[in-house]
Amino acid sequence: MASSPKSPSSDDRMNDASSTDDEEADARRTTDLRERDAFAKRLRERDEEQTKKRFRTEPVAHDPDRSKLSVQDLRNKSRRVYLANRKDKKLQELEDELADEDYLFKDVKLSKREQQEIQAKRYALYLAREHEKAEQMENVERYHMPTGKSEDTSKADRYREDMRSADNKSHAQNSDQRRWEDEVIHTAISHYGSLDKEAKSKQPKYDYILDEEIQFVQQLTIPGVNEILQQQKEKVRNNDQQEDEHKRKQRTLQETRKTLPIYQFREDLMKAICDHQVLIIEGETGSGKTTQLTQYLYEEGYCEADIEEDEEDEDDDNEVNLPGMKKKTKKKMMIGCTQPRRVAAMSVAARVAEEMDVKLGREVGYSIRFEDCSSDRTVIKYMTDVS
Numbered sequence: 001m002a003s004s005p006k007s008p009s010s011d012d013r014m015n016d017a018s019s020t021d022d023e024e025a026d027a028r029r030t031t032d033l034r035e036r037d038a039f040a041k042r043l044r045e046r047d048e049e050q051t052k053k054r055f056r057t058e059p060v061a062h063d064p065d066r067s068k069l070s071v072q073d074l075r076n077k078s079r080r081v082y083l084a085n086r087k088d089k090k091l092q093e094l095e096d097e098l099a100d101e102d103y104l105f106k107d108v109k110l111s112k113r114e115q116q117e118i119q120a121k122r123y124a125l126y127l128a129r130e131h132e133k134a135e136q137m138e139n140v141e142r143y144h145m146p147t148g149k150s151e152d153t154s155k156a157d158r159y160r161e162d163m164r165s166a167d168n169k170s171h172a173q174n175s176d177q178r179r180w181e182d183e184v185i186h187t188a189i190s191h192y193g194s195l196d197k198e199a200k201s202k203q204p205k206y207d208y209i210l211d212e213e214i215q216f217v218q219q220l221t222i223p224g225v226n227e228i229l230q231q232q233k234e235k236v237r238n239n240d241q242q243e244d245e246h247k248r249k250q251r252t253l254q255e256t257r258k259t260l261p262i263y264q265f266r267e268d269l270m271k272a273i274c275d276h277q278v279l280i281i282e283g284e285t286g287s288g289k290t291t292q293l294t295q296y297l298y299e300e301g302y303c304e305a306d307i308e309e310d311e312e313d314e315d316d317d318n319e320v321n322l323p324g325m326k327k328k329t330k331k332k333m334m335i336g337c338t339q340p341r342r343v344a345a346m347s348v349a350a351r352v353a354e355e356m357d358v359k360l361g362r363e364v365g366y367s368i369r370f371e372d373c374s375s376d377r378t379v380i381k382y383m384t385d386v387s
């Protein structure tokens with residue numbers, strides 16, 4: 001016999017209703033919590049996107065080379081990076097400045113100095129850009145000739161080596177190319193032990209001073225008053241010394257002239273020359289015939305002769321010229337001396353110029369084939385027979 005299902009009592013119905021309500025409330029809470037978390041996550045992500053991160057704390061990979069770097073190396077590297085950035089900044093500034101000047105003073109008439117300044121800036125910018133281009137060409141991957149020096153040989157080389165590995169990845173510290181170079185360099189260097197090795201190692205080691213450093217220091221050093229005075233004194237002293245030296249040399253030359261055999265016959269020779277039209281003088285070689293006789297004649301006044309002129313000089317107002325009276329003027333004459341060889345003519349002329357303390361080619365000169373080293377002032381002239 002089928003029994004009819006038992007209809008739920010009012011209590012049961014109430015219980016059922018309350019459990020359903022609880023479940024719904026739980027589900028709502030869970031959903032709320034999930035939505036809150038999602039919202040908080042979205043907010044965090046958005047904030048992160050909008051925040052500028054100045055410092056990224058990334059884990060530093062262990063680099064064995066890094067630990068070898070000394071503080072000085074690090075300083076150098078940091079300085080290099082700073083200088084590179086600074087250069088870019090300064091160039092940009094210069095470019096902007098020139099653009100501003102172009103824009104502002106395009107139609108204004110600038111003074112010469114201002115124009116020169118702008119031109120100088122433009123030229124500096126041009127040079128800097130060209131330098132940059134050249135640097136880019138340097139970075140092109142290519143074979144670098146090994147220098148044959150180890151890295152700690154010199155500061156300059158170390159710097160170059162460093163730049164090389166930074167420029168070119170294929171030349172990095174552990175690359176094949178680099179290892180091969182190091183190996184070749186190592187085999188090319190001989191190592192010998194020495195007895196005084198210990199003593200040498202105790203000697204103070206000096207660092208290389210680069211030219212740039214010297215210039216840098218010199219530029220910073222402004223000479224003081226005492227230094228300027230010292231420099232001036234030194235200049236005066238040098239001039240005095242030079243003058244003294246010149247005087248001493250002249251004195252020696254004049255004394256040497258007097259020691260020549262011909263010197264003691266000077267008076268007799270001058271008299272004989274005065275009395276005779278043609279004179280043959282015979283003397284030992286080196287006795288002074290060529291160098292001294294010409295000078296004696298000059299010193300006796302044979303280069304200046306009184307010449308009588310018929311024409312009256314109109315320019316000279318002070319002189320009274322009577323009609324028919326002949327006027328006497330001084331005229332420069334030249335003493336000529338022939339030499340068998342061109343070299344002899346040149347050499348003797350140089351010696352006589354030195355003894356007379358004049359410049360070769362002025363008062364004393366020479367004339368040889370294809371070359372005439374004399375002037376209107378020349379009074380003693382040496383020449384070869386054909387010239």
Ligand SMILES: Nc1ncnc2c1ncn2[C@@H]1O[C@H](COP(=O)(O)OP(=O)(O)OP(=O)(O)O)[C@@H](O)[C@H]1O
Pocket residue numbers: 260283284285286287288289290291292347348350351
């Ligand atoms: N070019 C010279 N540089 C230095 N000294 C020179 C030069 N020419 C001549 N003398 C010096 O001058 C001196 C006189 O030389 P000089 O030529 O006048 O002699 P010389 O009698 O003409 O000889 P020679 O008969 O060989 O021509 C020489 O002893 C020599 O010491």
